[in-house]
Each structure stands twice: as structure tokens, then as C-alpha cells.
Amino acid sequence: MPKAICPECGVDVEIPEDALVGEIVSCPDCGLELEIVEIAGGSVKVRVAAVEGEDWGE
Numbered sequence: 001m002p003k004a005i006c007p008e009c010g011v012d013v014e015i016p017e018d019a020l021v022g023e024i025v026s027c028p029d030c031g032l033e034l035e036i037v038e039i040a041g042g043s044v045k046v047r048v049a050a051v052e053g054e055d056w057g058e
């Protein structure tokens with residue numbers, strides 16, 4: 001099972017084998033929504049998904 005590191009709390013987040021770049025996963029620890037930005041072998045990079053505050057635009 002590929003894993004990513006939550007940028008907020010640093011825990012391992014398990015990524016489904018069939019996950020795709022752009023998919024959103026939730027951190028099991030802090031609940032943060034993470035967007036998959038890169039999948040390379042067993043290593044997955046994620047960033048915080050900007051789901052909340054979409055209407056906060058300047």
C-alpha cells in the first residue's frame with residue numbers, strides 16, 4: 001500500500017493502490033483533505049486540498 005505523509009500532522013496516510021493524481025484523500029489523524037499530486041512507486045506526494053474557503057476569494 002503506497003503511503004503519503006500528512007503535511008499537517010506528519011502521520012502516514014495510506015493511499016489506495018488505484019488512486020490517481022488529483023484524487024482527494026483524508027488524513028486519518030487530523031482529517032485534513034489531501035490532494036494527490038504525484039505517485040512514484042510506493043511514494044506518494046500530497047498537498048493540502050483547498051476545498052474549504054473556495055468562496056473566500058479576494
Ligand SMILES: [Zn+2]
Nearest residue numbers: 006009027030
Ligand atoms: Zn494529518
